[in-house]
Amino acid sequence: MPAERIRDHAGQGATTVAAHRRRLRADRARQLADLLRHQVLTGGFPDGTLPHEAALGADYRATRGTVRQALDLLRAEGLVERLPGVGTVVVAQKYPHGLDRLMGLAETLREHGQVSNEIRTVGPVAAPAPVAERLRVPPGADVLYIERLRRLDGLPLSLDLTYVPLDLGTALLGADLENTDVFRLLEAITGQPLGHAEITLEAVNADAHSAAVLQAPRGAAVLMLERLTHLADGRPVDLEFIRFRGDRITMSGLLHRSR
Template identity: 30%
Template sequence: MSNSPTIIPVIAPPPAGFGAAPTFSPLYQQIKALITGSLQAGEWKPGELIPSEVELAARFKVSQGTVRKAIDELSAENLVVRRQGKGTFVATHHEVRAQFRFLRLMPDAGEAHQADNQIIEVKRQRAPADVARLLDIKPADAVIFIKRVQSFDGAPTILEELWLPGLIFRGLTAERLVEYKGPMYGLFETEFGTRMIRATEKIRAVHADHIATGLLNVSVDTPLLSVERVSFTYGDKPVEVRRGLYLTDRHHYQNELS
């Protein structure tokens, strides 16, 4: 019997990515990405009619069915709006249907309607560290800070603080916010070329502090909903941090899950 040691060959693992199966996105997803790129580049403005499915199919040299599937997903993501007999339009925050998409506070009785806004403060400042992290900017970068109260039927209901990247929203002033009568996201879309595409929210129950008591006309320790929202534009770029305190004695927070 041999006393020589048994030699076990060692096979080095292949380099990372070597031999990995390539990934391919379906054709309609590629067309969706191309259309989204055109939306982001401003080829078709918010509210404008985009080319028909036939025209887009010819442009991208694919079938009309492929384009239709891409448009279906863009519609489901609220990037475009289909109108029967008229065509497909770029979605806009100026549409009535879009004005409550990001505001989920609904009245217990009656129809939802736009709030009256009271601008408390607007200033340019350095981004707080936690806000900078959420906006993916440097803490030393400038942000526009907005503080406002939203009232429904004369009753203060929402106290909000917003932070917006100063580079994108340069020139946004309290005077402009006061004189503008439409939805705030409509102003951002029209005058600053920034459309909110989606948002994430964190919600928790809190008690009113001394600042909230004065602005919402409630007593200390009144239960409120604290809502932190980060809104994103094309390319999943964060462009707004919004923190609100919601009074829910006559409202409720409503969402749809699917």
């Protein structure tokens, strides 16, 4: 990434020349890391090995130092690892979760492997006010609470906290929650398809306990999804708080300028 022609707005005031150079290299390493990350996530290195540093430097017109710093960034994210005598290899796979259609985890990851759910907790609880309000049940009425650690081919992906109105929840209690999406079960129980869901996504640092459950380092970045799902007739039936391991899930979709 040649900088000669770039108009660059740093280095003013008290910034020293050395600090300015460090900043430029860090900026270029980030640029390069973002491009390589895209390649890693989209299977751009089919044999799982990145080109040698010198080749990357030539391809991206970057110095060896910048290439190394970019690879360090991807390594810190857990995406690649350096193997002596082999080079830099892709070690983490992130699975794409669709943002275009309302789908359960097993549905959306069907091509990638088998989703299994460890049921950590299940049973009725008196609905706290914000749950009752959103599920449109009387405050304090029982709702079914389900807590699941969800895995893909045995690897922890997400920790899901779910609230369902008890008339539907009772039927869920007898269902195969270990191997079936709640979405699919709700459609089977009600005999109608789901309609829409309001979702909110955030990036948060995992607290110690959530990190331990997800087998991730404390403070690991987590993609947090809050989702209120309605049946086709508009009734809200499923309120979920989902913590996805940031290193294992991406969310992809299409946005349109006009609707």
